[in-house]
Amino acid sequence: MRLEPVANPSAARRLGLPALALVATLGVAMGLALLAGANPLAVLGQIATGALGSKLAILETLNRATPLIFTGLAVAVAFRAKLWNIGAEAQLYAGAILAVVLGTGVLGSPWVLPVSALAAMLAGAALLLGPVLLKTRLGVDEVVTTLLLNFIMLLFVSYLLEGPMKDPMGMGWPKSPALIPEARLPRIVEGLRLHWGFALAIIAAVVVWVIQTRTTLGFEIRAVGQNPEAARFAGMPVNAVLVKTALLSGGLAALAGWSEVAGLKGHLSSDLSPGFGYTGIIVAMLALLHPLGVIVTAIFVAGIFVGSDAMSRAAGVPTYIADMLMATALLFMVLAILLTRVRVVRG
Amino acid sequence: MSSTGPGAEVVLRLDRISKSFGALKANDAVSLTLRRGEVVALLGENGAGKTTLMNILFGHYLADDGGVEVFGQPLPPGKPKAALAAGVGMVHQHFTLAGNLTVLENIRLGTDALWSRGHGGARAKVERLSRDFGLAVHPDAKVGRLSVGERQRVEILKALYRDARILILDEPTAVLTPQESEALFATLRKATALGLSVIFISHKLHEVMAIADRCVVLRHGRVVGEVDTHATDKGQLAALMVGGELSLPRAEARVAGEVLMQLDRASTPDRGTVPGLRSVSLALRAGQITGLAGVSGNGQAALAEIIAGLALPASGSISLRGVPVARWTPGEALAQGVARIPEDRHHQGSIADFDLTENAVLESYRSRFSRRGWMNWRAAREFAQGIIRAYDVRCPGPETRIRLLSGGNMQKLILGRAMASDPVVILANQPVRGLDVGAIAYVQSQLIAARDRGAAVILVSEDLDEIIGLSDVIHVMSQGRLSPAFVRGTMTAAELGLWMAGQKFEGADAA
Ligand SMILES: Nc1ncnc2c1ncn2[C@@H]1O[C@H](COP(=O)(O)OP(=O)(O)OP(=O)(O)O)[C@@H](O)[C@H]1O
Numbered sequence A: 001m002r003l004e005p006v007a008n009p010s011a012a013r014r015l016g017l018p019a020l021a022l023v024a025t026l027g028v029a030m031g032l033a034l035l036a037g038a039n040p041l042a043v044l045g046q047i048a049t050g051a052l053g054s055k056l057a058i059l060e061t062l063n064r065a066t067p068l069i070f071t072g073l074a075v076a077v078a079f080r081a082k083l084w085n086i087g088a089e090a091q092l093y094a095g096a097i098l099a100v101v102l103g104t105g106v107l108g109s110p111w112v113l114p115v116s117a118l119a120a121m122l123a124g125a126a127l128l129l130g131p132v133l134l135k136t137r138l139g140v141d142e143v144v145t146t147l148l149l150n151f152i153m154l155l156f157v158s159y160l161l162e163g164p165m166k167d168p169m170g171m172g173w174p175k176s177p178a179l180i181p182e183a184r185l186p187r188i189v190e191g192l193r194l195h196w197g198f199a200l201a202i203i204a205a206v207v208v209w210v211i212q213t214r215t216t217l218g219f220e221i222r223a224v225g226q227n228p229e230a231a232r233f234a235g236m237p238v239n240a241v242l243v244k245t246a247l248l249s250g251g252l253a254a255l256a257g258w259s260e261v262a263g264l265k266g267h268l269s270s271d272l273s274p275g276f277g278y279t280g281i282i283v284a285m286l287a288l289l290h291p292l293g294v295i296v297t298a299i300f301v302a303g304i305f306v307g308s309d310a311m312s313r314a315a316g317v318p319t320y321i322a323d324m325l326m327a328t329a330l331l332f333m334v335l336a337i338l339l340t341r342v343r344v345v346r347g
Numbered sequence B: 001m002s003s004t005g006p007g008a009e010v011v012l013r014l015d016r017i018s019k020s021f022g023a024l025k026a027n028d029a030v031s032l033t034l035r036r037g038e039v040v041a042l043l044g045e046n047g048a049g050k051t052t053l054m055n056i057l058f059g060h061y062l063a064d065d066g067g068v069e070v071f072g073q074p075l076p077p078g079k080p081k082a083a084l085a086a087g088v089g090m091v092h093q094h095f096t097l098a099g100n101l102t103v104l105e106n107i108r109l110g111t112d113a114l115w116s117r118g119h120g121g122a123r124a125k126v127e128r129l130s131r132d133f134g135l136a137v138h139p140d141a142k143v144g145r146l147s148v149g150e151r152q153r154v155e156i157l158k159a160l161y162r163d164a165r166i167l168i169l170d171e172p173t174a175v176l177t178p179q180e181s182e183a184l185f186a187t188l189r190k191a192t193a194l195g196l197s198v199i200f201i202s203h204k205l206h207e208v209m210a211i212a213d214r215c216v217v218l219r220h221g222r223v224v225g226e227v228d229t230h231a232t233d234k235g236q237l238a239a240l241m242v243g244g245e246l247s248l249p250r251a252e253a254r255v256a257g258e259v260l261m262q263l264d265r266a267s268t269p270d271r272g273t274v275p276g277l278r279s280v281s282l283a284l285r286a287g288q289i290t291g292l293a294g295v296s297g298n299g300q301a302a303l304a305e306i307i308a309g310l311a312l313p314a315s316g317s318i319s320l321r322g323v324p325v326a327r328w329t330p331g332e333a334l335a336q337g338v339a340r341i342p343e344d345r346h347h348q349g350s351i352a353d354f355d356l357t358e359n360a361v362l363e364s365y366r367s368r369f370s371r372r373g374w375m376n377w378r379a380a381r382e383f384a385q386g387i388i389r390a391y392d393v394r395c396p397g398p399e400t401r402i403r404l405l406s407g408g409n410m411q412k413l414i415l416g417r418a419m420a421s422d423p424v425v426i427l428a429n430q431p432v433r434g435l436d437v438g439a440i441a442y443v444q445s446q447l448i449a450a451r452d453r454g455a456a457v458i459l460v461s462e463d464l465d466e467i468i469g470l471s472d473v474i475h476v477m478s479q480g481r482l483s484p485a486f487v488r489g490t491m492t493a494a495e496l497g498l499w500m501a502g503q504k505f506e507g508a509d510a511a
C-alpha cells in the first residue's frame, strides 16, 4: 500500500470524507455504549435530546459553545500561520482574571464592559507574546512554551483564589468575589438563559473570516503559514506577521475566559474551564481551520458534552464517553483531512 | 536481426493517449514508439504536455483514452508498481529522494522489503551498476548532503537497481552544470549500448542533437512532428516546436548610464563547501546587462542574496545610486525598484497552494492591491490576467493553483510579476532554466527591453552562449572571486571557460 497525492480533490472528497468521519465517530459511540452495558441507540438518542431536545437544552448547548467558539477561533487563526498555540487555556484564564479585576468595582457603567473586554484581550495577547518572541528570536519551539504556560497559569489562578483574589464572603471556597451587575453581560433576550457572549463569539468569527479573506494581514498569515521562505522573499515581514497572529490568537482565547466570567459564572473559580483551551484545538481542526466552520463545530462539540451529561444522568453511562467521543472524532477527522489530499493505492 | 537501430524490437508503444484537465487538453491522441537501444527526445513548448504524457506512462495519472504497451504487454493504467515491474524507470523533473537517508537506503526504499536488513547483496549490485554506467556516488553518503548532479545519479541508479530497461528522464539537465550534463550523456550512451532505451525530455536543442536518435515534437498536446536527429537541425526543431521561425534576440551595444547599484569589497562567510564572497566589487549600470558567468556553487547564491535584499555582506557594502544602504530587506529592495527572478521558483518564487492571482501580487499587494489594509482582489485578479495574457502563461485561469502549472509557465508568471513594477535593477537568476525556445526568446527580449528602458540588469547563468549573447559586460565567478569586467565582444567562450575554471585568477593574483 502506498499514499499518492490527489492533485485536485473533488467536492465529494472534501465534504464526503469529513462526513464519513462523523458517521464513524457515531459508530464508535454506539460501541462504547454497548461496552457500558446500555442500549446504543437509546444512548445516542439521549445524547441528542440532551443537547437539542428542548429550548432549555439548546440554550445550554449554545452557552457551552460560546467559549469553544472563541478558543476554536484562537487556534484556527494561529494554526493558519503554522503557529502552534497550544496555550489557549492559559490565555483564557488571563482573560478571566481581567474580567474579575476590572469587574468588581474599580470601574462602573458604561465603561466596565468594553474596557474589561479590551483589557482581557490585551492580557491574553501579552501571554502569547512571550512564546512567539522566543520562537522568532531564538527559535524556541512554541508548542512547549505555550503548553507549559497552561500549567503555570492554572497554578497562578489557584494562588490568586487562595490569596489576593479570594472572596472573603466565600465561606472558605477558593473563588473570587462576584462581579458587580454592571460588569455582567446581559442576556440576548430577556428571560432566555443565553448571554451576549454568544453573539460576540459569532461576530468574532465573522470578523476573523473577513480578516483572513479580505485584508493584507490575512493574506500574509496564509502566506507565512504555507511557505515562510517565499513569504520572506516576497518582502513580507514574517516575524511581524507571526507576532500579529499571536496577538490576535491570544486575544480571542482570552475572550473565552472573559465571557465565561462576565456572561455565565459571574465570578472566577479554578474550575472555570473544563479544558476549553484544549477542546478549542479539536473544534478548530474539525472546522478545517475555517472561522465560520468553527461556529458549527463548536456547537456540535458543545452538544456532545451537554448531551452526554444528560444521557449519563438518565442511562448511568459515565460522561467520560464525551471525552472519548471527542478524541475519536478528532482522530477520524485528521484521517479524513489526510485522505482528502492523498489516496491509498494498492500495489 | 539487428539488436538496436531502426529495425530493433519495439520496447514501448504509446497508443493515442489523451488527457484533459478540465477544459485544457494536455495530451491529444499522442502515439509514440521506442525501440531497443534508442534515445528518443520528447520536445515541446512549456505546457505542451510532455510531463503529463510521462506521468500517464508511469501510472501517476490516468489517461482519459488510449493505452500503453511495454515489451508487447499492455500496461494496466494508473499503477506505478506495474510500470516498475515491467521495467520502466522514471527520473522526475523534481527529485523524490529522502534527504535524511543514505544513498543505498534511498535506492532500496520501495524496492526491497522493509524487513530485509542486510545491505550486502544490494551494495554489491549498486557498486556494480555504478561502475558499469559510470555513476560515481558513495553508497553511504547522506543524500541531503549531495549536489544536484549526484542526486540525479542516485535517481538513475535507483531506476537501474530496479532492473529498468526503459529510462524516462524529465528535463534531467535543467539543473546540471555543462560538465555534469556531459557525464550524464556518457552514462546514457553506456546504457543504450547495453540495450536500454531512453526517453529524454529537454529544452536544450544542442543536447538533443548530441544524444537523441529520434525527436518527437509535441505542441498543445498533439504530436506535430517526428524526425531523425541526423536528418534535422536545431532550426528545424525549434520551428516545429513553436510552429514558425524563431530567432533568439541579440542585444545591440548601448551606452551605459550611471551606476545604479554597487557592491564594494563585499565578503560573506563560507557555507560548508560552498565558498562565500571574497571581496567582490561590482557596479551595475543603467541601460546595461551585466552577465555573471560561472559554474554554480561558486558564490553566485551569496551574491544573489545580497542583491535580492535577503542579506547584507559580512564586510564591505552595497549602495544604491551612490548611497550605502543600512537597512536591507526584501521589502526594502522591492521598494527601491529591485526586481528579482529567483533561482528556486518552487520554494522562493512562489507559494505552491496559492492561486495565480495570489502569487502574482505576492510582492506588490501592499503598494498596489490594497488600501488601508483591505485587499482589492478584483484589481489583483485583473493584474494576474494581464500577466497571463502578456506572457502567454498556459493555464486554465487565474484561480489555478500555481503548483499545477508546468515549470516554464510558472517561470513566466514570476517574470511577469517582476517586470510589472518598472524595476530599475533586475536580478535575473537562471531566468530561462527549464524554458522552451520560444519562451527563452521572449524572456530574453524582455530583459533587453528593460535594459533599453534604462534598467540595470544582472544576469546569472551557467550558459555561456546566453551570457555572451545578452551581456554588455561579463564577469566570471570562481571560488567566490569575481573577475574583472570584460566588455562585449572582447572575450571568447574558451577564454571565459579558463576564467570559470579558476586558472586565470591565479595569474591575476600573482601579477
Ligand atoms: N494536475 C493538473 N491539473 C490541472 N492542470 C494540469 C495538471 N498537470 C498539468 N496540467 C496542465 O497541463 C499542461 C501540460 O503540462 P505539462 O506539465 O505536461 O507540460 P510540460 O510539457 O511538461 O511543460 P514544461 O516544459 O514547462 O515542463 C499545462 O498547461 C499544465 O498547466
Ligand SMILES: [Mg+2]
Pocket: B050, B051, B052, B093, B170, B406, B407
Ligand atoms: Mg514538464
